Amino acid sequence: MVDEKKRYEQMLSAMLAFVDTVNAHHAEGVCFGTDIPLYPAEIHTIAxxxxxxxxxxxxxxxxxxxxxPTLSERIRKLVAKGFVRKEANPDDRKAVTLWLTENGRTADHHHTLHHERLYADFCLFFGNKAPIKIDHFKMTFDELIALNARSNRV
Structure with missing residues (x-):
């Protein structure tokens, strides 16, 4: 049991190190083909x-x-940065519809290219094991998210 606990701690350390490297890459934002930095939540909202x-x-x-409310705040920032525009919904006067501006489309395109490069690097690194790794990581991350949600209910 002690060995298993130690391996668990090593797994957590490795996971946190991975998250830290991703966060460090995005700490200043990424421009995605524009001259305006975007943070992960912003570019994924654009996508x-x-x-x-x-x-x-x-x-x-x-x-x-x-x-x-969280989304409204993101949209407010993305409108101010010039990536998104809001329009009145013709079917519902209280609602708005969301559209990308030209900068928004440019950022989305470059973000898609970024993900394509990440996927190509992943496939190159893992070779013919890539499909199995994708399934394994997806299942593991889903389980860790569920565990975290459960653990945070205390």
Missing amino acids: AIAEAEGGSLTKLAGILGISK
């Missing part, structure tokens, strides 16, 4: 809007798995 342009705040919050 979600690109997938559902013209959608509502409610729909987008559901896609991203975040609250409407």
